[in-house]
Structures are given as structure tokens and as C-alpha cells.
Amino acid sequence: MTVTEVKGKLLKVSDARRRIQQWINYTKRNCGGLRLQGTYIKVYLRELMKWLRKSLPLSYDRRSRAFTISLAVAFGSILCGGSYYFRGTKKRLRSYSAPRPFLRRTRSQTLLASGARIMYISQDKISQEDQDERSVRDSERSKSRKNNTKKVYISKRDGEVFERDKYLFKAVEQSSARHSQIFYSRFLNQMSAIVKILIPSWFDKNVILLSLEVLFLIMRTWLSLFVARLDGQIVRDIIAGRGKRFLGDLAFWFAIAVPASYTNGAIKFLQRRLSLNFRVYLTRYVHDMYLDDRLAFYKLAFDSQSNSSVIKNIDNSIANDVTKFCDAICSVFADIAKPVIDLVFFAVYLRDNLGTLGVIGIFANYFITGYILRKYTPPLGRLASEKSSADGDYYNYLANMGSNSEEIAFYQGTKVERAKVKELYDTLYAKTMQIDQSKFNYTMIEDYILKYTWSALGYVFASIPIVITTLSSGVNLENSNMRDFIVNKRLMLSLADAGSRLMHSIKDISQLTGYTNRIFILLCALHRVHFRRFNYGAYPLNGGEMRYGGGGKEMVGGTIQRNFNGIRLENIDVIIPSKRAGKGAKLIAGLTFQVPPVIQPSLSQANSTQDLDKNFDPNVPLFDSMGASLLILGPNSCGKSSIQRIIAEIWPVYNKNGLLSIPAASNLFCVPQKPYFTRGGTFRDQIIYPMSSDEFFDRGLKDRSLVQILKEVRLDYLVRRHAGWSYMDAVADWKDVLSGGEKQRMNFARILFHKPRFVVMDESTNAISVDMEDYLFQLLAKYRFNFITISQRPGLIKYHDMLLEIGVNGDGTWQLQALGTAEAITSIDNEIDTLKNQLADVDKLQEQRAVLKKKLQVV
Numbered sequence: 001m002t003v004t005e006v007k008g009k010l011l012k013v014s015d016a017r018r019r020i021q022q023w024i025n026y027t028k029r030n031c032g033g034l035r036l037q038g039t040y041i042k043v044y045l046r047e048l049m050k051w052l053r054k055s056l057p058l059s060y061d062r063r064s065r066a067f068t069i070s071l072a073v074a075f076g077s078i079l080c081g082g083s084y085y086f087r088g089t090k091k092r093l094r095s096y097s098a099p100r101p102f103l104r105r106t107r108s109q110t111l112l113a114s115g116a117r118i119m120y121i122s123q124d125k126i127s128q129e130d131q132d133e134r135s136v137r138d139s140e141r142s143k144s145r146k147n148n149t150k151k152v153y154i155s156k157r158d159g160e161v162f163e164r165d166k167y168l169f170k171a172v173e174q175s176s177a178r179h180s181q182i183f184y185s186r187f188l189n190q191m192s193a194i195v196k197i198l199i200p201s202w203f204d205k206n207v208i209l210l211s212l213e214v215l216f217l218i219m220r221t222w223l224s225l226f227v228a229r230l231d232g233q234i235v236r237d238i239i240a241g242r243g244k245r246f247l248g249d250l251a252f253w254f255a256i257a258v259p260a261s262y263t264n265g266a267i268k269f270l271q272r273r274l275s276l277n278f279r280v281y282l283t284r285y286v287h288d289m290y291l292d293d294r295l296a297f298y299k300l301a302f303d304s305q306s307n308s309s310v311i312k313n314i315d316n317s318i319a320n321d322v323t324k325f326c327d328a329i330c331s332v333f334a335d336i337a338k339p340v341i342d343l344v345f346f347a348v349y350l351r352d353n354l355g356t357l358g359v360i361g362i363f364a365n366y367f368i369t370g371y372i373l374r375k376y377t378p379p380l381g382r383l384a385s386e387k388s389s390a391d392g393d394y395y396n397y398l399a400n401m402g403s404n405s406e407e408i409a410f411y412q413g414t415k416v417e418r419a420k421v422k423e424l425y426d427t428l429y430a431k432t433m434q435i436d437q438s439k440f441n442y443t444m445i446e447d448y449i450l451k452y453t454w455s456a457l458g459y460v461f462a463s464i465p466i467v468i469t470t471l472s473s474g475v476n477l478e479n480s481n482m483r484d485f486i487v488n489k490r491l492m493l494s495l496a497d498a499g500s501r502l503m504h505s506i507k508d509i510s511q512l513t514g515y516t517n518r519i520f521i522l523l524c525a526l527h528r529v530h531f532r533r534f535n536y537g538a539y540p541l542n543g544g545e546m547r548y549g550g551g552g553k554e555m556v557g558g559t560i561q562r563n564f565n566g567i568r569l570e571n572i573d574v575i576i577p578s579k580r581a582g583k584g585a586k587l588i589a590g591l592t593f594q595v596p597p598v599i600q601p602s603l604s605q606a607n608s609t610q611d612l613d614k615n616f617d618p619n620v621p622l623f624d625s626m627g628a629s630l631l632i633l634g635p636n637s638c639g640k641s642s643i644q645r646i647i648a649e650i651w652p653v654y655n656k657n658g659l660l661s662i663p664a665a666s667n668l669f670c671v672p673q674k675p676y677f678t679r680g681g682t683f684r685d686q687i688i689y690p691m692s693s694d695e696f697f698d699r700g701l702k703d704r705s706l707v708q709i710l711k712e713v714r715l716d717y718l719v720r721r722h723a724g725w726s727y728m729d730a731v732a733d734w735k736d737v738l739s740g741g742e743k744q745r746m747n748f749a750r751i752l753f754h755k756p757r758f759v760v761m762d763e764s765t766n767a768i769s770v771d772m773e774d775y776l777f778q779l780l781a782k783y784r785f786n787f788i789t790i791s792q793r794p795g796l797i798k799y800h801d802m803l804l805e806i807g808v809n810g811d812g813t814w815q816l817q818a819l820g821t822a823e824a825i826t827s828i829d830n831e832i833d834t835l836k837n838q839l840a841d842v843d844k845l846q847e848q849r850a851v852l853k854k855k856l857q858v859v
């Protein structure tokens with residue numbers, strides 16, 4: 001390239017730059033009427049503000065320029081703010097997911113000392129085939145997994161929040177029971193209580209999202225106004241044949257389309273984001289109450305509203321109603337805010353064109369229409385709530401069928417199940433149809449009024465100023481009339497659209513009312529049940545006001561002593577929890593026993609710690625003290641399992657003179673009658689339940705010790721089914737995979753793993769063979785566990801030191817005796833006598849059998 005060519009190129013570049021500068025200056029001059037060539041941005045803004053101030057009241061043209069400039073400034077700042085916020089979010093997320101080069105993550109969360117948690121969420125799902133392959137690309141894959149792991153910080157929940165909110169919900173619930181107030185709105189009251197969960201403080205990120213959404217909504221209206229004006233201008237340019245201006249306006253049209261599209265996208269994004277955030281907040285709030293050590297998930301069955309569809313299908317309420325509510329509230333907010341902002345802006349603008357009377361006319365029209373539509377709105381809130389409950393019933397029945405499929409198959413119960421599923425589906429179908437039908441009539445009226453009547457009125461109102469000006473002046477300014485008409489018409493149509501959206505939202509509000517009510521019922525029930533002094537749905541017998549949980553007369557009067565070095569029940573009435581509280585069905589009266597019979601104070605030190613690492617050596621017992629054991633015997637339904645419920649504190653002690661003394665939670669292990677296995681858990685998860693695998697690894701525990709435990713309970717053959725110890729990581733539906741006996745032996749494995757000092761077992765060996773049963777009880781004795789066994793089989797007496805017989809006379813009485821004592825021997829002798837008497841009748845029975853056989857041969 002020669003020197004001249006280079007110079008020529010440079011000249012061309014500087015020429016282009018000069019032209020761009022000229023164009024920018026021209027635009028500034030043209031838009032703002034300002035001549036500020038070569039000024040800095042600071043000076044420009046100052047001058048601009050001065051100019052805007054000076055030029056008030058603005059002429060039509062100046063106002064349009066001022067409008068353009070303010071629009072640009074506002075949009076710019078929103079754009080910068082928005083991008084800063086989202087960039088910040090991305091940055092935060094990136095910082096959470098900082099790669100950790102040499103570790104392969106096996107666990108999903110870490111518990112910090114502060115009580116907060118850090119969860120790691122893998123974003124890329126590796127397919128099963130990929131996992132099986134374990135190819136050379138393994139290292140690469142693990143690298144990509146590392147990069148796609150999100151780190152989410154979950155702060156510790158402030159327990160005080162629930163105590164405070166309980167009274168708030170109680171107040172709102174009680175106020176909804178009174179209908180005396182004139183301006184009372186149940187929906188708004190309920191919403192005011194729930195909003196405190198969704199937006200806990202003024203500085204919450206949801207406030208930022210909400211403000212951004214409002215700003216973008218304002219922006220959107222502003223842009224619509226601008227577009228309406230530009231539309232009018234373009235039509236005028238065409239009619240007047242101004243080609244150059246037409247092209248300029250068209251270019252502007254394309255330019256304005258960019259921020260307009262961005263704004264619409266941003267509104268939708270913010271709406272979805274807000275809904276997701278609300279859902280996260282609400283779900284966490286519900287989970288924190290539903291799933292904590294106060295066992296709300298169990299006690300809900302005893303709540304005063306346990307029959308409501310919300311509580312009956314609580315899984316559906318937590319999973320679906322919360323989502324529907326959050327989506328509904330965000331869309332209703334956008335659906336109301338959008339038209340309201342439109343109405344305000346358009347009305348102010350139209351007032352200049354149509355006059356105050358015109359605007360009053362338009363709004364009068366809106367109110368009348370609103371009134372008519374309100375009158376014909378079907379009760380969508382109630383219908384939505386009913387449909388949601390029908391949805392839940394149908395889903396739950398199918399889920400229940402799935403988990404009991406084998407039992408149903410044995411019973412050949414397909415026909416009856418099918419009939420039930422069909423019935424539930426029909427109900428769901430009927431509810432859905434009811435909503436659709438009720439919407440049909442309403443949509444017809446709505447469409448007629450909002451689409452057609454309003455548009456017609458729009459034409460009328462838009463033409464009024466032109467007709468009046470033409471009539472009064474006698475001159476027909478076609479060009480400007482055309483522009484004014486186009487602008488007015490467009491605005492009128494936008495106004496009609498805004499109004500119709502507002503009217504449409506009446507329907508959405510009605511639906512939101514239903515969801516709000518369901519969520520409110522759910523939260524109130526959870527607050528009641530989560531309350532420390534939950535009264536198990538009791539009502540005062542003499543009528544009076546329903547108790548929320550705390551106030552009023554105490555319904556649960558027994559005393560509970562914790563961290564006791566044993567299990568002691570003193571004068572406890574075993575009563576089935578009901579709304580009749582202490583006056584409910586009494587199964588056992590004044591029950592008193594203690595395990596071990598003599599409490600050794602020296603053991604208190606060992607009481608609070610468990611050495612999970614301790615190896616199993618048959619010659620070295622786990623505990624210093626001699627283990628004690630008690631067998632609870634009794635016929636069906638006499639209340640044996642209920643004693644276990646009282647010891648586990650899931651049933652209350654009603655009688656005031658009853659005293660329950662129990663050890664620390666870590667030293668008490670209750671094995672229920674029905675074996676339980678976590679769904680979708682590994683084999684390891686089943687052995688260590690209720691410990692999580694995170695905690696297992698955090699404590700540095702090893703699979704090795706689990707295999708040793710399995711050996712102890714003779715289940716180690718399960719591990720050998722797979723090569724190595726991979727069986728520990730195997731995921732299956734363990735409830736179905738393991739046999740009845742295996743399931744019960746897994747319970748013993750759990751006991752050996754957790755090493756609690758005290759174990760309460762309910763029918764925990766009834767599916768195990770006699771020799772294995774013998775071995776397992778000896779195992780418990782060998783390691784010196786203190787255990788209480790609940791059973792109907794006197795055969796177990798030999799493994800126990802004490803015997804508690806319930807319902808000896810069939811009237812809730814009981815009898816406690818130490819085995820091996822003269823009393824116990826007499827009791828066993830009595831039993832032997834009964835058996836001997838029965839055996840004495842054998843000859844008679846055999847004769848009867850022979851007679852029956854003869855008769856059968858004759859037949």
C-alpha cells in the first residue's frame with residue numbers, strides 16, 4: 001500500500017467520524033432545540049435541565065422534544081440499573097460456583113456452624129448410559145460437572161418469625177370469623193398476612209424486582225404514548241406527501257421498537273422471576289414449619305381443620321397450590337398495574353385533546369361496565385378452590401395406589417380401584433367443566449362490551465374534538481385533523497384495551513381469592529400445629545371460643561421431663577387425642593412403669609454421647625450399665641402402640657397428675673410397627689436412617705462399619721449381591737425390594753448403628769423366624785441395650801426382665817411384674833393351667849371332627 005493510499009484511507013475514516021458527530025449534534029438540536037456542539041455530557045445535562053425548567057409551560061412541539069429527551073434519560077437509567085442488577089446476580093452466582101479443582105462432590109450440602117447451609121446443585125444431568133460407561137472421558141466429565149455446579153447459600157431461619165406470625169395469622173383468622181365490619185375484605189386481610197412472608201422487609205430483593213417491574217411498566221406506557229404520536233405523524237407525512245420526514249419518522253419507528261421490545265421482555269422476565277422468588281420464600285416458610293422437630297406433619301391429622309381438603313391433600317397444597325398462588329399473584333399484579341398506569345397516562349394525555357368532560361365520560365363508561373361485569377362474574381374463587389381440591393384427591397388416590405400396588409394385586413382389587421379412580425376423575429372433570437361453562441357466558445358479555453362497545457365509543461370520543469373544531473371554525477384542516485384523529489383513536493383503543501384488561505383481571509382476582517384462601521388455611525393450620533402447646537384440636541366442652549393453641553384453659557396438662565436416665569411413666573392415662581381432649585376414649589388408666597427399674601446416677605455422663613465409631617466386639621458391651629428390658633403384652637387395640645406414641649411425644653399426656661420422663665432424643669430410638677424406608681434412597685440411607693448421608697460423611701463414618709453391622713444382623717449377604725460395596729450406593733424402592741423379615745432385621749441394623757441407650761420396639765420381630773428372633777434378642781442383651789418390646793406373643797417373655805400386661809380384664813387395666821419373681825412364675829403357671837384345660841378338651845374336639853367328616857362323606 002502506497003503512502004497516498006494510506007492517507008486517503010485515514011481521510012475517509014476522519015470524514016466518517018466527522019459525519020457521525022454532525023449527525024449526533026443534529027439529533028440533539030432537533031430533539032431538544034439545543035445548540036450544544038462539542039459540550040461535555042455534564043454540561044449537556046445541566047443545560048438540558050435548565051432548558052426544560054425555563055420552557056415551562058411547554059408548547060406542543062417543545063413538550064414533544066422534552067418528552068423524547070426525558071424518555072431517553074429514563075430508559076437509559078433503567079437499562080443501566082437493570083443490567084447492573086442482573087450482572088450482579090450473575091456475578092454472585094458465579095462466585096458461588098467457584099471451581100474446586102481436586103475434589104469430586106459426593107454430597108449435596110454443607111452445614112455451617114452458624115446453622116446456615118450451603119447447597120450444591122448440579123446443573124447438568126448425566127444420563128445413565130454415561131454413568132455406566134465410565135470411560136476415558138471421565139475426568140473431562142467431572143470437570144464439566146464441577147463447572148456446572150451451583151452453590152446456593154441458605155441462611156438460618158429465625159425461629160422467632162413463627163412465634164410472631166402465629167399471632168398475626170390468629171388475629172386475621174379470628175377477624176374473618178366476624179362479619180360485622182362494613183369495609184371488611186377477607187381476601188385483603190388474608191393477603192396482608194401472607195405478603196409479610198413474600199416481602200419480609202423493605203430492603204428485600206423482591207422489593208427491587210417489584211420496583212423494577214413498576215418502572216418498566218411505566219416505561220412501557222410511555223413508549224406506547226410515543227408510538228401513538230409517531231403513528232399519527234407518519235400518517236400525516238404520507239397524506240401531506242413529505243417523503244423526507246416520512247423516512248426520518250420511519251427510521252425513528254424502527255429505533256423505538258428496540259427499547260419497546262426490551263421493555264416487554266423485561267416485564268415478562270421480572271414477573272416470572274418474582275413469582276419464582278415468592279414461591280421459594282413461601283415454600284421455605286411452609287417447609288420450616290411442616291418439617292421440624294415439632295412433628296407438624298404427623299400432628300396435622302389431629303388439627304381441628306384436618307378434614308378440610310387443604311390438609312387432607314397437604315402434599316398437593318404444598319406442591320401445587322403454592323405455585324398457583326405465586327403465579328396468580330404476580331400475574332394479577334402485572335394485569336392490574338399495567339392498565340392502571342396506562343389509564344393514568346392516557347387519561348392525562350387525552351384530557352388535553354378531548355377535554356375534561358370527555359375523560360370523565362370515558363371513566364364513567366368504565367365504572368358502569370365494571371359494575372355490570374362484576375355482577376355477572378361467576379364465583380371463580382370458590383370454583384378454582386374446588387377444582388384444586390378435586391385435582392389433589394385424584395392425584396393422591398393414584399399415588400396411593402402406586403405405593404400399594406402389590407397388596408391391590410393380591411386382593412384382585414382392580415375393579416373397585418378403577419371405579420374409585422373413575423369417580424374421582426369424573427368429579428375433577430365436572431369441576432373443570434363447571435368453571436369452563438361459567439366462564440362461557442361471562443366471556444360473551446365481556447367480549448361484547450369490552451371489544452365492540454368500547455371501540456365504538458372510542459371512535460365517537462376521538463372524533464368529538466375534530467367535529468367541534470371544524471364546526472366552530474368552518475375550516476377543515478385535513479392533515480392535522482388526520483394526525484389528531486389517528487393519535488386520539490390509537491390512544492382511545494389503548495385506553496379501551498387497558499380498561500378491558502382491568503376488567504379481565506376481575507376474573508383473575510376472583511381466582512386469586514380462592515388460592516389465597518387455601519394458602520391461608522394451610523398456614524393457619526401449620527401455625528396451630530407447630531405451636532409448642534398444640535392442643536390436638538381440642539374444644540372447650542362448654543362451647544366458648546375455639547382455642548388457637550395457646551390461650552384459654554389448658555387442655556394438655558401432663559408433665560414431661562426430658563434428659564432422664566431412663567424411661568418412666570407415672571400415673572399416665574393413655575387417651576386417644578380428639579377434640580374432647582382429656583374426656584376422649586381412655587385406653588389405659590394411670591399407667592406406671594420404669595425402665596430400668598433402678599436409675600443409676602453415675603450413668604448420666606454416658607447418657608448424652610453416642611460413639612458411632614465404636615466397633616462391635618461381642619465381648620465388650622456398648623454400655624457400662626446392665627441393660628434392662630420390658631415386654632408389653634396385650635390383646636389387639638388395647639393401646640400398646642399408644643404407649644410408644646406417648647413415649648415418642650407424638651401423643652399428649654392429658655391428665656394433670658401424669659408424669660412422663662424420657663431420655664434425650666439421641667438416646668431414644670422408637671421402632672414403629674410398620675417398617676419405613678426412604679423413597680429413592682441408597683441402601684446406606686436405609687441403614688443409617690434417620691441420619692442423613694451428609695451427616696454420615698461429615699462425621700467421617702465409613703461403609704466398613706455398616707458392613708460389620710449388617711454381618712451382626714445377618715444381612716451381609718445383601719451386600720455381596722453386587723461386586724465390592726457398590727450395593728451401599730444402590731438406589732431402589734427398598735420397601736418392595738426387601739422381604740418382610742429383611743425389613744425387620746434392617747430395624748435392628750439401625751439400632752446397632754445409632755446405639756441408643758433406650759429402644760422401644762413395636763412388633764418388631766413378628767416376621768422373623770424363631771431362631772433369628774432368639775439371636776436378635778440375645779444381640780440386644782449382649783450389647784446391654786435397654787429395650788421395651790410391644791407384642792402379643794407371650795413367647796417373648798424369656799427375653800425380658802419385666803412384663804407389663806395390658807387389658808388383663810379387658811377394661812384398660814394393667815399389671816406390671818418382674819419376671820423371675822414368685823409373682824411372675826405364678827402368672828406363667830396360670831397360663832400353663834389355662835393351656836392344660838384347653839388340651840383336656842382335645843378328645844371331645846376330635847370326636848366332633850370325626851362326626852363332621854362322616855357328614856361330609858355322605859354329602
Ligand SMILES: Nc1ncnc2c1ncn2[C@@H]1O[C@H](COP(=O)(O)OP(=O)(O)OP(=O)(O)O)[C@@H](O)[C@H]1O
Pocket residue numbers: 576587634635636637638639640641642643792
Ligand atoms: N390416630 C388415631 N385416631 C383415632 N384412633 C386411634 C388413632 N390411633 C389409634 N387409635 C385407636 O386406638 C386404639 C389403640 O390403638 P393401638 O395402635 O395402640 O393398639 P395396639 O394395642 O397396638 O393394637 P395392635 O396389637 O393391633 O397393634 C385402637 O382402637 C385404634 O383404633
